Amino acid sequence: MADKKAAFLAAIPHTIPVFTGYIVLGAAYGILMDSKGFSILWILLASVFVYAGSMQFVAVALLAAGFDPLGAFLLTLMVNARHLFYGVSMLNQYKGLGKLKPYMIFALTDETFSLLCSTKPPDGVDQKWFMFFITFLDHTYWITGSLIGGIVGSLTKFNTKGIDFVLTALFVVILINQWKATANHLPVLIGIMCAVVSLVIFGTSNFILPAMGGILFFVTILKKHVVEVKSV
């Protein structure tokens, strides 16, 4: 019990940027669903079970366009294909998680992944529960945000324009930390270059899959040059 409490307390500060981002984006999602006539129950179900930020927004747009569940399924696979990379990256770190593992795989979002691969628990804090609480807290923030949006979102006066930049800022900071943590910057550069080139060629809605293909291609053929990358 003391173990879990220590892990919980150690996890909280790391999740603050995600807290801000998820409360705001979650609220935006709640407002959107509410405006399309969905009850608070559907908002809750979608945020608990789908739990895939951008895809939840896309799903609303798809429903507005007509009932095509198979098309939605295939689009989900494409939009969320980047998660495959997260899973591969976490194969080792997720070993021995036992009964926590299915949940932690289910809840592995962009933001949770970025925290899990960039933070380590302080000495003496249990790694397993530390990772679990980061995952669980993020999920809780997202659900809370979307409920707030569904209930009171449309009443708020505070101008939140631009606050979703908090997630961009989080990724930029992690990128800087990664850059400093390793002498070999080739992998970081491959990631950025493939994404930028793919974005220019394929446009905003289709660039992720080609970017992933490009990343796989270059890290494979440049394996010799991507010598040991130290962990953060």
Add this chain to the structure above:
Amino acid sequence: MNYTTPQLFIFFGLVTLGTLLTRALPFFIFPEKKEIPKYIKYLAEVLPYTIIGMLVVYCLKDVSFSKAPYALPEIISIAVITGLHLWKKNTLVSIGSGTVLYMILVQFVFI
């Protein structure tokens, strides 16, 4: 939107399933007892360094360099975040200041 409850369950169920598949597939292919091939181990080590860069681009994908304000709010904020982070090395200060600055820029400066 006029959909029946079963229709919505099917729709959200499939979106959930699709998301879950992309998250779980690597763990199904390489269960804990199975030896992970060397190549996959290599990918596991190197991919995190490539994906974060991709995520930054993903976040900025809708920013236009050819239309006003020419990505200036993003460029300025990211420059400040970078400078601040190299100087103070405090994650929350860098993220917090960068976000507040960005909000000020898009709400009051580059309207």
